[in-house]
Amino acid sequence: MPTTAGDTGDRIEALLGQLPDGRGKQVAEELVRVVVGMYGEGLERIAGLVTEDVLLRLAGDDLVAGLLVLHDLHPVDVDTRIQRALDEVRPYLGSHAGGVEYLGVDADGTARLRLEGNCQGCPSSTLTVKMAIEGAITRAAPEVAGVEVEGVTPEPEPVPLQVGMGPPDGWHAPEPSGSRWSAVPEPGPPTGRPVAVRIDGVDVLLCSVRGTLYAYRDSCAACGSGLAESTLAGSVLTCAGCDARFDVRLAGKGLDDGGRHLDPLPLLSDSDGVRVALPAAVTS
Template sequence: MREVVQLYGAALERTVALADPATMDAMVRDDLVSSLLLVHGLHPHDVETRVRTALDSVRPYLGSHGGDVELIEVADGVVRLRLLGSCNSCPSSSVTLETAVQDAVQAAAPETTGIDVETPDSHELKSGVISVESLFSHVHADGGGTHWVEVPEFAEVEVGEVAGFRVSGTDLLVCRSGDDLYAYRDRCPVCEHSMAGAVLERMMGRPARDAAVLTCPTCSAHFSVYGAGARVGTGSEHLAPVPVLIRDGVLSVALADDSVIPVT
């Protein structure tokens, strides 16, 4: 078996040597081929370049929740990041880190061993070094992990529309504001009823992008779409956001393996 692997590696090395720049670029952008290049130590990009590319791939998701991420450096196997915008304090920060950033960084640079997270207002560490293995710790503690599910049907949701979907046994509420898609678990945290029938509204007196809110049809509570589902006004409740990313060219959501939301 070892000889076969070595043969494949030698053949791949020969392919890399013969490839022109355009072909090499196409190989790097293909997730499967890129993984093989990493396994055999033939990837043409250094770890920092790969991490930057990985963060670029999740930047649309972070932006849809009012945030961004800045790469400070990669040193001694640790990726140092700074969260910007509402990602620093919004209720979906853990979701953002654990599903979007961790998944992208680990796939692009499996040799990294941890992530440092800094606040945008200071260079003090927000939570110290987060090992790659522990980023999903609270999900695993609940007895499951996470998995990505392709949801190309989400693309059919039109601007201003709110739609319900059942994905792998989980009921989700999906809406589109502008060019951005947002997904939440279908449960109002205030009255604990389904959000089925919720409408997307705009609140007067707020900046255009921050004005989009989802209104619960049962208790009329308002939740900020751009603010990761945080309740508008009194109360600290928030909807449970679900990451939506384009992975391998297909819209996908990240769900907990044991996540099943009952229909109410």
Template sequence: MTGHSEPAAPEPAPASSDWRATGDRIDALIAASASGGAVARERSEELVRLVTDFYGAGLEQLLDVLYEHGRLGDDVLAALAADDLVASLLLVHGMHPYSVETRVEKALESVRPYLGSHGGDVELLGVTDDGVVGLRLLGSCDGCPSSSVTLKLAVQGAVEAAAPEITTIEVETAAEGPSDASGPVVPVDALFSRLHEASASPGRPGASWQPVPELNTLPSGGVVRVTAGGVEVLACRIGADLFAFRDWCARCDLPLEGAALARRLGGASGDAVLRCPACRAHYDVRRAGACLEEEGLHLDPLPLLADGTSVSIAVPTPVAT
């Protein structure tokens, strides 16, 4: 009919498997409701709270039923905690099977290979009741101008992803540490002064988390070369674990184009090595890319975070010229 306009079709909802996109869409819809005034926004927020509480009660009841029937053992709890979507739902409703301390320690384990490649380590001192995580950085964090930046990104990003309910991450200074510490402590003031210099000084590299969606579907045993934030990256997957390195061989100084995973001779099924197709050097993936042929050589590992639907890599930002 002339003069009659059809109502705009609603935007399609994200696929159910992309739960992060669904969360973003919910936020966008709530923000859009603000155009209808404060009352409309309050009603939208109340609707989301009610739906969340409703499904949270159902999730809790489901776990109770499993427990009553003897099906909620340690193995099932571990499987639930390992699924990022389920773990996120459990966290939202305060039903995660692992304590904050356990989740933080698991997060630190995931970044220790990266810290170790720079001669460093991190120790969990504890978590307070009000959500303050205490850490101690050990060893040397030197090696490149951006190492402190990527170290902070690796530790902070991994901890916050594993325990989003924490409020603060505090790093103990050398003066505050006990005298019998297992290694030298990196002073927090020195660490953060380097971070400030990196972000404030022209020509000094910083670092940032870059999403790499193509790694979501990388199969076990797969190796792929990608670009993240202008940095060439070589990524591979062993079982459920993802690893990322700079795309550059430490032995022959060439890109790792055509590199493939192989089982380490005499190692377990999960002990894989990357072989450079140019010089045939072998790098232990799980040991931060340590070279098997020449001691002291290793690939440059990059911090990586995966939440089940998205993967991000911490890469140095390009140096301004």
């Protein structure tokens, strides 16, 4: 079941997209607009009646925060929310991110950042930025149009980490240093659970979140058990063995213990299909 306003919006759009063109679809779209407008007006009245402290506490809930953003009622400005999101993710980045400077949101609605220190120029920063930093900003400020980061050095060509962001026609992925690309089987339709597959002798966990596919080693960072029977609610993966929670959009960051995280694997979608980078020492 969707756990954020964004998830619900995506679901509504998908359902409307399945309707045939005609009067029925027009009525359904108008119904959605009326209901959204009614809830927006109700939220605006509530925001005007409660104290600022109460409104801030309400905004601490991801679902409520998404609704407040949707109706331009969030009590915290976008710059502050992005700064706070970066502060939360920095401890997880550790030595992989010597510094992340937030430059602001430009006129096109794109959040811009710059990597500093020992993170700048490091090939591994591509994975760090795309999965951890971008995920944190998108979650805290869903209204931004995108995230651009200066100082990211690809390895040695740009390698998309999200399915659907494919490279130009004719482009072929280079072999990642110390690893190789292996084909990923079709995970099937979303079921509310991750999909465990074995690829070239490696147990891989595939998680689909709002149309984006993420891959991890199939091992809980807390108890070491496999995660095939775990649940996936939005971006939160909960281990069936120990109830440990991880955010798959934040490079597998532990939500109960920030010192623990899943082991992410880069994904690539191009003319050869969907592939995952597995360590050469394992796949050989």
